[in-house]
Amino acid sequence: MALRQAIRKGTSLKSPLRNPCRTSASSSSPCAASPSPCSGMACCSSSSSCCSAAVEPSPFSSQNIPFPATSSFSLSPGLSLNPSCAPDSGLGWPSPAAIAADQAVKEGPRYDWVREDIQAIYNSPLLDLLYHGAQVHRHAHKFREVQQCTLLSIKTGGCSEDCAYCPQSSRHKTGVKAGKLLSPEVVLEAARKAKEAGSTRFCMGTAWRDTLGRKTNFNQILDYVKEIRGMGMEVCCTLGMLEKQQAEALKQAGLTAYNHNLDTSREFYPKIITTRTYDERLQTLQFVREAGISVCSGGIIGLGEAAEDRVGLLHTLATLPEHPESVPINALIAVEGTPLEDQKPVEIWEMIRMIATARIVMPKAMVRLSAGRVRFSVPEQALCFMAGANSIFTGEKLLTTPNNDFDADQEMFRILGLVPKAPNFAQGRQVSCDVEQAEPAVAAAQ
Numbered sequence: 001m002a003l004r005q006a007i008r009k010g011t012s013l014k015s016p017l018r019n020p021c022r023t024s025a026s027s028s029s030p031c032a033a034s035p036s037p038c039s040g041m042a043c044c045s046s047s048s049s050c051c052s053a054a055v056e057p058s059p060f061s062s063q064n065i066p067f068p069a070t071s072s073f074s075l076s077p078g079l080s081l082n083p084s085c086a087p088d089s090g091l092g093w094p095s096p097a098a099i100a101a102d103q104a105v106k107e108g109p110r111y112d113w114v115r116e117d118i119q120a121i122y123n124s125p126l127l128d129l130l131y132h133g134a135q136v137h138r139h140a141h142k143f144r145e146v147q148q149c150t151l152l153s154i155k156t157g158g159c160s161e162d163c164a165y166c167p168q169s170s171r172h173k174t175g176v177k178a179g180k181l182l183s184p185e186v187v188l189e190a191a192r193k194a195k196e197a198g199s200t201r202f203c204m205g206t207a208w209r210d211t212l213g214r215k216t217n218f219n220q221i222l223d224y225v226k227e228i229r230g231m232g233m234e235v236c237c238t239l240g241m242l243e244k245q246q247a248e249a250l251k252q253a254g255l256t257a258y259n260h261n262l263d264t265s266r267e268f269y270p271k272i273i274t275t276r277t278y279d280e281r282l283q284t285l286q287f288v289r290e291a292g293i294s295v296c297s298g299g300i301i302g303l304g305e306a307a308e309d310r311v312g313l314l315h316t317l318a319t320l321p322e323h324p325e326s327v328p329i330n331a332l333i334a335v336e337g338t339p340l341e342d343q344k345p346v347e348i349w350e351m352i353r354m355i356a357t358a359r360i361v362m363p364k365a366m367v368r369l370s371a372g373r374v375r376f377s378v379p380e381q382a383l384c385f386m387a388g389a390n391s392i393f394t395g396e397k398l399l400t401t402p403n404n405d406f407d408a409d410q411e412m413f414r415i416l417g418l419v420p421k422a423p424n425f426a427q428g429r430q431v432s433c434d435v436e437q438a439e440p441a442v443a444a445a446q
């Protein structure tokens with residue numbers, strides 16, 4: 001709440017506070033608030049060249065830059081800018097991205113975002129947004145670490161839902177055939193291979209609306225979870241909607257995380273899916289969280305939504321009682337035969353804007369550069385990592401669509417100096433439930 005108040009009160013961006021090259025009123029270093037946000041970055045002091053550059057009159061009209069006039073952002077109490085490096089250049093510094101990043105670094109995550117503020121961050125000049133996404137990323141994470149997850153479709157196609165982007169829906173003529181649940185041999189071998197290839201999280205997806213009435217298959221999946229967890233990997237599932245008892249059974253089996261994407265904003269959602277509601281999705285996330293499983297939830301851009309819908313998605317995620325542990329940002333891969341087959345491909349700039357905004361508003365989340373990565377070059381992916389992405393899917397396929405080549409990913413890690421993130425088994429809330437209590441939970445879920 002204090003953070004929220006800090007943003008809302010105080011001067012508007014029309015005040016003389018203009019430049020993120022601040023000097024602190026209480027510190028000799030502009031970076032003192034953070035142990036590491038400036039390592040490797042263009043850190044500045046009051047005498048630095050970036051400050052002197054800032055005193056040059058701007059050649060640009062502020063009319064072309066929409067954020068200053070509408071934003072209500074201000075700096076944290078106790079912070080001041082060095083007036084000599086903050087002339088009223090018309091650029092409206094600091095941007096909402098700069099201010100929100102500053103506050104995220106100093107005060108940690110917040111859960112009381114209003115949509116207009118996230119919109120203002122999202123609308124910040126792209127390079128500024130990128131820079132401050134990186135600032136928050138470096139503060140909240142080991143910035144060279146990237147989580148590698150492998151996603152396997154363990155039950156493909158024939159889904160009863162009508163998600164407009166999905167080639168696995170039985171309502172679309174995409175040529176994806178309905179299959180049965182993959183056998184233990186196939187699934188466990190895939191997990192072993194993923195581990196050997198450096199993956200620390202193994203994700204299993206099924207093309208189902210939910211798991212109700214699938215007792216045998218659900219039991220089988222519980223066994224997969226136990227086995228793969230026993231290999232020393234984090235385990236994630238995406239099985240559609242869950243009931244409370246099923247979430248508890250998955251937790252008892254050792255599930256690390258459960259993926260259930262919100263996909264887009266509440267307003268745009270009915271244009272994409274009509275067979276389940278936004279609130280049903282939120283209900284599943286609540287059951288997952290209450291069971292003590294890490295929540296993985298993000299969305300897809302490129303569905304034909306407006307920028308406001310992207311912001312709406314981030315706003316819903318960032319105002320959950322706890323931020324998702326993982327936030328996948330997917331770029332639509334338009335598949336022939338789906339209603340979205342003619343959608344224009346997402347541009348890298350849109351991904352960077354989305355990733356950096358997600359990083360700033362949910363500092364501690366793993367932001368996953370997910371579907372659509374296959375279309376981006378290494379330099380483009382580098383910008384996404386810079387903006388705050390710290391997780392990827394590896395493996396030949398993402399469910400049914402192609403993914404990046406394994407060797408190319410390893411080479412990218414080498415070139416960019418990235419290192420694989422080790423598994424974290426401490427995540428998710430510990431629930432006090434002994435074995436005796438677990439058995440009824442598993443039985444009830446069947």
Ligand code: SF4
Pocket residue numbers: 159160161162163166167168169206207208209240
């Ligand atoms: S996204 Fe999931 S729920 Fe929707 S159609 Fe595809 S498999 Fe079914």
